[in-house]
């Protein structure tokens with residue numbers, strides 16, 4: 159009887175949406191001591207330098223790692239720490255790492271606050287072996303130093319080793335990127351539906367958003383769709399795109415959208431399964447995030463052999479328009495790509511890159 163009952167339970171649970179059943183347990187939050195507010199013991203510090211491999215609580219360190227409090231520093235520098243009060247600075251060839259339990263085969267994204275401190279060409283290498291990515295920090299996307307990035311990986315075993323490393327060799331050994339908070343989110347892999355062939359076309363599934371992330375989250379370039387922190391989407395080219403949420407920005411639909419902040423230097427793309435010869439209709443919205451980003455904007459969209467240029471006049475006060483075009487598939491795979499034709503900065507802050515926002519991307523076959 160008991161066996162039968164549990165069988166029945168198993169059967170009935172199969173009718174529940176597996177997505178919902180799994181989603182309820184998806185983790186989303188800081189890594190242990192992910193905001194570095196748990197301090198090393200006073201005896202484990204020499205001024206700001208952390209002594210000993212295991213002296214930074216919950217982390218393992220190697221090389222010259224400094225424990226920093228935000229604000230003016232001895233020697234005249236100023237470090238902005240956007241999330242909390244404390245941060246770590248990774249000197250030449252230094253790294254910090256932590257091993258966390260994960261579910262093999264699942265997609266994750268790390269969200270972290272990072273900024274350069276002295277040299278233009280500082281790079282932060284983030285890796286979860288076997289995957290690794292280099293983030294060039296020379297482009298400051300917001301002028302207050304509080305840039306936040308997301309990077310995605312797929313777990314290959316039950317434990318993931320998250321490593322942040324400074325591969326640089328600067329003249330000043332202490333020079334190097336500042337890391338001020340690290341969070342992780344398990345991502346739900348979106349699928350195409352009969353209502354939309356585009357996966358995650360509304361950008362509702364994306365990286366962890368710090369509750370104080372007023373600047374949005376930068377999605378660095380060269381991320382493939384299989385491991386992207388924006389599930390389903392490839393982030394192409396040389397510079398980042400920005401993931402913005404409805405809490406801090408004007409988002410026309412749902413909880414999130416993408417801001418194309420780096421002109422033609424950054425694009426997002428998705429590969430669609432198509433039937434050669436069939437005609438498809440692409441629709442999407444173009445607007446502004448009500449963040450003072452103003453001017454004559456243009457979003458270019460590409461699919462098959464078709465291109466659509468969508469002009470949008472932004473007053474920086476929030477608004478949007480709907481655009482659509484059709485294309486004939488020439489292959490069983492069609493790449494759908496979007497970028498901004500121009501560069502923009504905010505009316506109140508010429509140091510902050512911004513651009514048009516893209517949302518609600520939909521592709522459906524046209525039936526005659």
Ligand SMILES: *[C@@H]1O[C@H](CO)[C@@H](O)[C@H](O)[C@H]1NC(C)=O
Pocket residue numbers: 204
């Ligand atoms: C602290 O660092 C300085 C400079 O690197 C070094 O000369 C000194 O010996 C260190 N002190 C201790 C207690 O480790």
Ligand SMILES: *[C@@H]1O[C@H](CO)[C@@H](O)[C@H](O)[C@H]1NC(C)=O
Pocket residue numbers: 369370
């Ligand atoms: C943001 O989250 C932190 C850590 O969970 C919390 O201490 C803080 O109060 C939150 N801030 C806001 C504005 O919700």
Ligand SMILES: *[C@@H]1O[C@H](CO)[C@@H](O)[C@H](O)[C@H]1NC(C)=O
Pocket residue numbers: 439440441482484524
């Ligand atoms: C494409 O879809 C949009 C939105 O549903 C619609 O307004 C437009 O007429 C469609 N275009 C074609 C060619 O079917």
